[in-house]
Amino acid sequence: MRLERKDLLAIRDLTPEEIGLVLSTAASFKDVSEREIKKVPTLRGKTVINLFYEPSTRTRTSFEIAAKRMSADAVNISVSTSSVVKGETLKDTARNLEAMRPDCIVVRHASPGTPQMLAGYLECSVINAGDGAHEHPSQALLDIFTVLERKKKIKGLKVAIIGDIAHSRVARSNIYGFTKLGAEVVVSGPPTMIPPGIEGLGCGVTTDPLEAIKGADVVMMLRIQLERQRESFFPTVREYSRVYGLDEEKLSGAKKDVIILHPGPINRGVEIASEVADGPYSLILDQVTNGVAVRMALFYLLLGAAREEA
Amino acid sequence: MKRLVIKGGRVLDPAAGLDGAYNIYVMGGRIASVKPTDKDTTELVPGVPDLEVIDASGLLVVPGLVDIHTHLREPGYEYKETIKTGTRAAAAGGFTTVLCMANTDPVNDNQSVTRYILKKAEAEGSARVLPVGALSFGLQGERLTEMAELKEAGCVALSDDGMPVVRSSFMRRALEYSLLFSLPVITHAEDPVLSGPGAMNEGAVSTMLGLTGVPNAAEDSMVARDIMLAELTGARLHVAHVSTRGAVGLIRAAKERGVKVTAEATPHHLTLTDEAVSGYETNFKMNPPLRSREDVEALRQGLRDGTIDSIATDHAPQSIIEKDVEFSKAANGVVGLETAFSVIYGLVEEGVMTLERAIEAMTVKPSEAMGLDTGTLRVGSSADITIIDLKKSWTVRPENFCSKSRNTPYAGKELKARVVKTIYAGEVVYGAD
Numbered sequence: 001m002r003l004e005r006k007d008l009l010a011i012r013d014l015t016p017e018e019i020g021l022v023l024s025t026a027a028s029f030k031d032v033s034e035r036e037i038k039k040v041p042t043l044r045g046k047t048v049i050n051l052f053y054e055p056s057t058r059t060r061t062s063f064e065i066a067a068k069r070m071s072a073d074a075v076n077i078s079v080s081t082s083s084v085v086k087g088e089t090l091k092d093t094a095r096n097l098e099a100m101r102p103d104c105i106v107v108r109h110a111s112p113g114t115p116q117m118l119a120g121y122l123e124c125s126v127i128n129a130g131d132g133a134h135e136h137p138s139q140a141l142l143d144i145f146t147v148l149e150r151k152k153k154i155k156g157l158k159v160a161i162i163g164d165i166a167h168s169r170v171a172r173s174n175i176y177g178f179t180k181l182g183a184e185v186v187v188s189g190p191p192t193m194i195p196p197g198i199e200g201l202g203c204g205v206t207t208d209p210l211e212a213i214k215g216a217d218v219v220m221m222l223r224i225q226l227e228r229q230r231e232s233f234f235p236t237v238r239e240y241s242r243v244y245g246l247d248e249e250k251l252s253g254a255k256k257d258v259i260i261l262h263p264g265p266i267n268r269g270v271e272i273a274s275e276v277a278d279g280p281y282s283l284i285l286d287q288v289t290n291g292v293a294v295r296m297a298l299f300y301l302l303l304g305a306a307r308e309e310a
Numbered sequence: 311m312k313r314l315v316i317k318g319g320r321v322l323d324p325a326a327g328l329d330g331a332y333n334i335y336v337m338g339g340r341i342a343s344v345k346p347t348d349k350d351t352t353e354l355v356p357g358v359p360d361l362e363v364i365d366a367s368g369l370l371v372v373p374g375l376v377d378i379h380t381h382l383r384e385p386g387y388e389y390k391e392t393i394k395t396g397t398r399a400a401a402a403g404g405f406t407t408v409l410c411m412a413n414t415d416p417v418n419d420n421q422s423v424t425r426y427i428l429k430k431a432e433a434e435g436s437a438r439v440l441p442v443g444a445l446s447f448g449l450q451g452e453r454l455t456e457m458a459e460l461k462e463a464g465c466v467a468l469s470d471d472g473m474p475v476v477r478s479s480f481m482r483r484a485l486e487y488s489l490l491f492s493l494p495v496i497t498h499a500e501d502p503v504l505s506g507p508g509a510m511n512e513g514a515v516s517t518m519l520g521l522t523g524v525p526n527a528a529e530d531s532m533v534a535r536d537i538m539l540a541e542l543t544g545a546r547l548h549v550a551h552v553s554t555r556g557a558v559g560l561i562r563a564a565k566e567r568g569v570k571v572t573a574e575a576t577p578h579h580l581t582l583t584d585e586a587v588s589g590y591e592t593n594f595k596m597n598p599p600l601r602s603r604e605d606v607e608a609l610r611q612g613l614r615d616g617t618i619d620s621i622a623t624d625h626a627p628q629s630i631i632e633k634d635v636e637f638s639k640a641a642n643g644v645v646g647l648e649t650a651f652s653v654i655y656g657l658v659e660e661g662v663m664t665l666e667r668a669i670e671a672m673t674v675k676p677s678e679a680m681g682l683d684t685g686t687l688r689v690g691s692s693a694d695i696t697i698i699d700l701k702k703s704w705t706v707r708p709e710n711f712c713s714k715s716r717n718t719p720y721a722g723k724e725l726k727a728r729v730v731k732t733i734y735a736g737e738v739v740y741g742a743d
Binding site for chain 1: 521639
């Protein structure tokens, strides 16, 4: 089995079958991380470059560990240590990296569409690890994986996504991912953070968080960027937290067996109260664990043996 | 004295009310006479020296097209375009007159830059180049330029195009002061605080792509302000590159109550929507951005009913250094001179407007808006003539452009109608046999 594509750029491009393939493959890789020897030889001799133009600890580490557990060689490049600061264009950087014959470049960039642009230039695989406010496909896949693990299904679930929808790639990828698999997605946030036409992606919209949470099987909280306060997206952190922060009280409208997700890093006491983040409904750390399995699956499905036969 | 005869074509000159088979006689770079073909008894003696006869049978003959909005990039950005290559592109697109904006380096905010441009144009140009002087020094929107001297040096209009004029008090003074010279003031109407870091139109497409959008209100609010200031001062205002339905409505209402305002729209805003940005292709990035289908429809209606007087290209050459980069980083702008007529003819074929209206909007209307005597084939006018084969289809191949830059949104598109010959002041500047 493999993905019939060179790159993973956006959940929007994927069929439900392709998403299903990633999820089932991830399930089979998950136990590798639980073994004493956390490594399989599957991608021995493959090279993965993590090219990160934005700071990231979690995602970059997750991709790196995933590659290493598959026995691929992983190299990390981040802005501050590369020739990026010397003014080299992205295209030139990418071509130089490709000249070293990597099999895959994992890219994170603040400008939406950058992975698409690289995928057009490069013969190796490109994985989008987050491009501006566009998409973050591996995050959505690990979120769906985490929900599926707990709920055993996606179809028919109600998923509420709450926070800064306008600037969130996680929201966009998850709207596509969950709706493709038959869930109902409702997004909620202050009107300043609801982008125009978001319902066109297939979700419901409400500015009332309680309405979004009502009867939800999954509540996903988004990280609020504190600097948005300066740009007048919300008046104060205090007010944002009062209206949109998830606490036990707001959560009481959800289903009894609701689960809480957060792509991290969390602002405790801002978008999520500690009692919720650390509470029994929270799968925030499971998401991180599953992230490694999902990324192992992506490497396998894009670079794996089956692809060579083709 | 050199003579030129263009025989047997369909001559369409909205300014002179001509549409039919005429022969055009050119002498000394000027139109000497225009005679109905069937009544023309002039006998041309073959072999006469200095007599060139062009057979335009089956072709359309129109006044040389006039583009009141181009960026020729010289001085300062010669790697993008020069006066030589830009006017060659103009000639290839059938334009014999181009107005060039002041956002060069140095800015055309003083007579020495104006004179430099005109000198270059005279030496190397293939079209009439008429500089637009800056409204403010350094396009900073703070201090008035020396307009008397700019006019004397040859500037025909004033604009900070590329940079919106933020301070309303400055815009008011600039409009007022321009009354001294009856020079039109061209506004790039945009509230840059509202458009912020926006990279495309704000709407469902920008949401899908995760790109920051520019709302229509960023243009509407400034068009409204500038119309009110034109009304207050009585000055002549020209609105550049109108892109929103709101702006069309504001201009229509202003014209109805007698405000001295004219407006232009570009071929790309008349034909493309923000959907085109979906692949993050930077050749669809410009300012103002491609808007929604409703905006395109409103622009077309405005062009039909005369609210939008003119078509102008906003020819904005950019090199791959500016364009072959991340979308949010990429420079704004598209080249337009070499595709404009064919793109607009596509609208004629679609039934959006008549051929006569299209020609009017590319000849006499822009000339009137800028107070020029170009854009007509009346006897005594400069012999600026464009000959077009309306039946000839062609594919846009940027690598074949005369322009130095390749940033067209129409690459690979098949277009109908091809300029076959362009005559500027009696000289064939494009399509010589």
